[in-house]
Amino acid sequence: MSLTIEHLQSTKETVSLVLVGALDSETAPKLNSTLDELITPETKVVAINMGAVTFVSSAGLRVIFKTLKLMKARGGQVSISQMSKGVKKVFEIVKVMPDLTVFASQAEMDEYLAEIQRRES
Amino acid sequence: MKLTVSANDSVSDVLSETEAALNGVAEDIIHECQIIIDEFMANMKHHVFPATPATEWTLELEKTQTGVTIKFRYAGKKFDPASACGYVADCPIERRDIGGLGLILIYSLSDDQHFNYLNGMNEWTIKKHF
Numbered sequence: 142m143s144l145t146i147e148h149l150q151s152t153k154e155t156v157s158l159v160l161v162g163a164l165d166s167e168t169a170p171k172l173n174s175t176l177d178e179l180i181t182p183e184t185k186v187v188a189i190n191m192g193a194v195t196f197v198s199s200a201g202l203r204v205i206f207k208t209l210k211l212m213k214a215r216g217g218q219v220s221i222s223q224m225s226k227g228v229k230k231v232f233e234i235v236k237v238m239p240d241l242t243v244f245a246s247q248a249e250m251d252e253y254l255a256e257i258q259r260r261e262s
Numbered sequence: 263m264k265l266t267v268s269a270n271d272s273v274s275d276v277l278s279e280t281e282a283a284l285n286g287v288a289e290d291i292i293h294e295c296q297i298i299i300d301e302f303m304a305n306m307k308h309h310v311f312p313a314t315p316a317t318e319w320t321l322e323l324e325k326t327q328t329g330v331t332i333k334f335r336y337a338g339k340k341f342d343p344a345s346a347c348g349y350v351a352d353c354p355i356e357r358r359d360i361g362g363l364g365l366i367l368i369y370s371l372s373d374d375q376h377f378n379y380l381n382g383m384n385e386w387t388i389k390k391h392f
Contacts, residue, residue, distance in 0.1 A: 234366065
């Protein structure tokens with residue numbers, strides 16, 4: 142099991158990532174440190190494509206929760222795209238779905254991020 | 263499959279062996295079994311190994327016609343997971359703790375759980391139906 146993190150782009154207010162693999166107790170610290178490096182005091186939206194995430198355990202959930210709390214405290218949000226049925230089930234068990242902004246496709250999320258970038262400029 | 267695991271063994275190796283042992287089982291069931299095993303390993307790492315690093319535990323996986331049985335065994339102080347499992351608060355994320363989700367996931371993703379403590383041995387059997 143491994144986790145690959147691709148940093149798609151960052152703008153003043155957004156950070157966009159693609160995850161590939163398992164978000165478990167061994168790989169979650171890698172996501173945590175990546176987000177710690179990429180999130181700036183101005184970041185308000187963290188967008189994560191989870192289309193290729195096989196499963197998420199509680200260690201991965203804690204990283205998402207921590208990021209979500211930080212973004213919400215700034216009036217921002219965490220957006221997830223292409224969540225698989227299994228990943229969605231885990232998010233539903235811990236009742237976090239209402240707190241997330243969910244997109245069915247990367248294209249929808251890109252459109253949303255582009256709108257934020259238009260507002261930034 | 264029976265595997266003996268120590269503090270230095272990697273999660274990814276154990277989860278890969280789990281995947282291999284459950285070959286032929288639906289992918290979503292394999293992933294849920296991997297979550298259960300990952301949660302158990304995380305609990306051992308945080309609650310058992312710091313005090314007794316030499317502890318070894320065994321993982322037994324049995325694939326039957328109706329599901330998967332996962333059995334964890336280790337010698338040590340009695341710990342009944344049911345006594346520590348909390349619940350998910352029904353409130354916005356801002357007002358929630360970010361810990362304590364592991365046991366909740368194990369109980370939610372499995373269909374039957376049985377704990378037994380005998381002669382100093384913790385034995386936890388978890389069943390996941392197809």
